[in-house]
Amino acid sequence: MFDPKKLEQVAKQIHESMPQPVKELGADVEQKVRQVIQSQLNKLDVVSREEFDVQTQVLLRTRQKLTDMEKKLAEIEEKLAANKGE
Incomplete structure (x- = not known):
């Protein structure tokens, strides 16, 4: 769901800002921080x-289809109005 590289970067920044004795606890600290952030x-x-971009594309295609259908409906209505006038 979230970019693992971004999570990795944030976890690493948090780990690097910790005092040296805490850092020496090992890689487990970084893993725990990553798990807490993800949670x-x-x-x-x-x-x-990625999901947002996909949905944006779906919305754009749907909007285009709606515009096309509105145009076709307007043409049909014009034809019907012209046929009534005859």
């Missing part, structure tokens, strides 16, 4: 950038 992000009602 908290999953609780938020958000979507990934």
Whole structure:
């Protein structure tokens, strides 16, 4: 759901800002930080950038289809109005 590279970067920044004795606890700290961040992000009602981009494209295609259908409907209505006038 979220970009693992971004999570990795944030976890690394947090780990690097820790005092040296804490850093020496090993890679387990970084992994735990990553897990906590991922857990908290999953609780938020958000979507990934990839999912957002996909939905944006779907919306654009749907909007284009709606515009096309509105145009066709207007043409049909014009034809019907012209036939009534005859």
